[in-house]
Amino acid sequence: MKPDLVIIGGSAGSLQVVLEIISLLNTPVAFSIVCVFHRKYTPHDNTLITLLQSKSLIPVKEAEDKEMFKPGHIYVAPANYHLLLETDRSFSLDISEKINFSRPSIDVAFMTAADALGNKLMGILLSGANSDGVLGLKRIREKGGYCIAQDPATASVSYMPAQAVAQKVIHERCSPKEIAVRLNQYG
């Protein structure tokens, strides 16, 4: 399985993990990376993008409405909007009700990504205190994609990845370093 897109969802305690993973990736990467974080909305704030970019040579940008996603880029879901992936490989934004008290909701992004990419998708669920993302992983798996949860033992808040493990929706659990190794196998 060689993914066209790797989608990563995280809540509390996940930023450090993503920073570690992307700093370990060989560049360039042959797939697109999409990050969906639960975070507080601050108008016109670019800190997160800048922070991620400081750890990687892979270009990092906020996902824009109707933008086509391309390999070799890291896209970050904007705060306060749901991020949806379309079958024509573009993003759409949506500002409807919060799901699991969250907008962006990891479930929404994962589920639409599963519909759009099928077995060309890898979903990774990281540290967090919420159960957002578990149903999304389930959908990714049903559609033939590959699912990883951060090993709860390595997560600063283990609830979210532990839910994914308990509900048996994942193929494997990995430490942050192992996730990077796995991704580097795909070039």
Add this chain to the structure above:
Amino acid sequence: MRGTPEVKEEELEILLTDLNERYGYDFTDYSRASLKRRVNRLMVTEKFPSFAEMRFRLIEDPFYLRRFIEEITVNVTEMFRDPEFFTYLRNQILPHLGTYPFIRIWIAGCASGEEAYSIAILMEELKLLNKTLIYATDINPRVLEGAQTGIFPIRSMQQYSENYRLSGGTEEFSKYYIAQYDKALFKESLRNKIVFSPHNLVSDRSFNSFQLILCRNVLIYFQLRLQNRVFKLFDASLDQLGYLALGAKETLRFSEIYNKYKQVDSREKIWRKNEA
């Protein structure tokens, strides 16, 4: 949530064809992922056992149509949502409109009307409301009926009042409504200045000319082709030197009308039409 019924791509297309052919609602250029998500959600909340049942209900029951349209479109909004945007409107845009003898503002895709009331409040505070008319339109007749009453849940007022204050409002927000039980009824002097009317951005034409058009967080639900159609509609409905305000994540940049406009601020999503 387990075993969530899921509408297939082909089924969604069938539904869209039905809506268009039977009722003249054309959703074919809406963004698919969001539409599909909402149809799936409706399958669950309405407890339809299968797609066939949902389709049958929609075809056989024209009264159900209104509810269906309301449910598959997004109607979430707030008063003074994005306070920094309203601060900019209050200080930089609306005072310019004061030079016109009569001010027409169009809120396209107004949903339940919170933004229309927010604008009316700003115009009142700038002492411009008496010569202003706000046209607030939406595809959903049902939400417009609610908007027209000027009644909103009282539990939202704390948030709206906070948004109002953050956007530079200095009055007591509660002076704009009468609280009764769990409802807040907004003042008639505000309501009188807003005309709520159905208008479908997909199929309806320009109906007036405006100095300011607000269409925030509507275009994200449209595919690029439809976005472009709507931009042309706005262009045809906007006076020279008029303003077009979009949502925080929407842009005029890739549209065909882009070269006729200038963004007025590097951050706020507000464009001004050039002089011809």
